[in-house]
Amino acid sequence: MSFFKKLFGGGGSDAADGGDPVEHKGYLIRATPYSEGGQYQVCGVVTKDVDGETKEHRFVRADKTTSLDDAIAITLRKGKQIVDEQGEAIFRQ
DSSP: OOOOHHHTOOOGGOOOOOOOOOEEETEEEEEEEEEEEEEEEEEEEEEETTOOOOOOEEHHHEEESOOHHHHHHHHHHHHHHHHHHHHHGGOOO
């Protein structure tokens, strides 16, 4: 399956359950790791309601790990870092 299908929701059986979203400074961060080559790719989604509209920012990092739990933890940490460093600027195109 292609990288972009996995990233944008077509991960099929390779997609892993990233658990419940985590709130951080008014943003929701959801881990969306997927399995590739025996490892889990670190990726996730940051969302926030802005003026009544749900904004979404998807991210993928180069980090991979053999543990799903580690992939989720790293994704949540990276998501918090994105929020802390960029705030709502992540939603600007």
